[in-house]
Amino acid sequence: METLQVSLGERSYPILIGPGLLGEADVLADLITARQVLIVTNEVVAPLYLATLEQAIAADEQHAIVLPDGEDQKTLQTISTIIDALIEHGFHRDACLVALGGGVVGDIGGFAASCYQRGIDYVQVPTTLLAQVDSSVGGKTAVNHPRAKNMIGAFYQPTCVLTDTDTLKTLPPREFAAGLAEVIKHSLILDHGFFVWLEGHIDDLVAMDAAALGFVVRRNCELKAAIVAEDERERGRRALLNLGHTFGHALESLGGYDRWLHGEAVSIGIALAARTSARLGWLDEDDCSRIEALLRKAGLPVSAPNIEVDRLLERMSMDKKASAEGLRLVLLKQIGEGVIVPSPEESLLRDVIETQTMVQQDYIDGLSESCP
């Protein structure tokens, strides 16, 4: 078991990483000391891990909420349901909420914990690669608005994160690939050496080699924790983590949140950001090819068929990253160095999106059975 500290002053917390962590009652008893615990999870994760976790937690009073699966659960209504349960069970301010699941469960659980009685303790137990390498680090919680993603939420840090890498064994391949999109993103904006390492080990990762996976989870948490420690509330540098996300969120929103997994939309967004960076003279053709090759080897799409370009551009302008000064994008100066810049003119973006859609059509056709 490894422990990594996220340094945020009085809001600092540890991330514990190791196989089999979920069942280690001794470790959990030290970390979850509340007498009242509510576990929030979903119908996919509950049959696999809920009983193990419930047994390992030593609270006097324990309840669980099992949500339906899917991004469409990220609503204010779900938050209201969780709060009703907390009140129903007479949960006090020193209670603890445990989010057992992927990014969606973490986002919901974290936001509910942040606003129940103005904030109770919460512990994240991420069970997807995406959650383990990305969403469990940094304290972003939110639900969606029908018109845009993650519009209602809070910056709220957990008291600890328990990452049991064994849970990845039960992850469907498509979900696993979606997590790799964020891994690749971290390497692209922050760490050229890690990108090269990924090029050399992508097959091991896809084969779920334990050593490669352990390294990837830890390295990603380190990279993300460092940037969050610098800029917790995303006033500046933290926005680098949004590489591919402005394109990606717009795609997800157009697809009604169920057409693409978040990581898949981000993967397409990364490819579009790379191509935009190339138009500005920062990346060359070879860089773009390497990036797309790595995304594809990870099992990810690099373009979406039948994009309605006008609607996509319109959704992008509603993105949280937009300010009164206009949309800002994360692009790449080179592999391993992200930059935050005012968006290039719409005609350039339109051209990049249209070209990417055409060029990649053959590849997409081949994917069309696994990715909708």
Add this chain to the structure above:
Amino acid sequence: METLQVSLGERSYPILIGPGLLGEADVLADLITARQVLIVTNEVVAPLYLATLEQAIAADEQHAIVLPDGEDQKTLQTISTIIDALIEHGFHRDACLVALGGGVVGDIGGFAASCYQRGIDYVQVPTTLLAQVDSSVGGKTAVNHPRAKNMIGAFYQPTCVLTDTDTLKTLPPREFAAGLAEVIKHSLILDHGFFVWLEGHIDDLVAMDAAALGFVVRRNCELKAAIVAEDERERGRRALLNLGHTFGHALESLGGYDRWLHGEAVSIGIALAARTSARLGWLDEDDCSRIEALLRKAGLPVSAPNIEVDRLLERMSMDKKASAEGLRLVLLKQIGEGVIVPSPEESLLRDVIETQTMVQQDYIDGLSESCP
């Protein structure tokens, strides 16, 4: 105009206090620099001050939401409505929400600002005495759950508070008295000298003498700002500010939030806390009489008729101030010194409540036409 700084590190902010502040475009232009501004107010305050404020704010894009009046607006549904409007108008992350009104508007506006895009700037313009001396200081925001008050919210600091003492001129006497309850509370827990000053100047205050009012607003903000700076998230000493609130919230909750104004319920709570403190040997009969006399001179009730004691005690046990270790109460060691203690046994509380109800019956009968 006076300026007072609330010291909270990177979340520090100024409170500006002065007559006529609302119309001072120069002052407002320096403080509200966002290009997009949403003013949240209610149907009582809007006809009085909205036009003045709108004219003084120099934002490119300005909208207003006028809520119905009353505590029953403090729901998650209202938050959702405000967020819909922010999205509808395409408000970005660098937008600003201005809460123009009393404690209810501030609580709603602050919570909406805290969770829109995980937090946008918000400015408080308190127009009631209660908001000016209490709720605008300290960053507590929340809405109610049908079963308990302020259960859903956030600690979220404004970027500044603009207190125009002229707005008190239009405040109904009952609302004004309700604000005095919090003033008296601050003196009781923190400042014996200020309590004595209040005893000497309560008539001036009730007559709305400008100099006395100006002093009271500033002194209260100082007292509250100091305690908030020490303990922003109410892990310890800040809980002193809850004197009278555990009784008070339970009373409000039993009355369905429209029987008592918050300050009236707190006033009854203060009297009950004083009598409980006397049972424990900390206050004497004379102290209790002075406290009740001051509350009465301020136009406040010190007991509620027909209290259903069982239901009141049950509601108290659901209070946010309760922990898994049991209910904690704020009581008085002496006038000017509050303490946070485990609740005395229920039989003592029951006896205090029943006695207070009987002893004060005559007085209540006299009040019954102005206070329901």
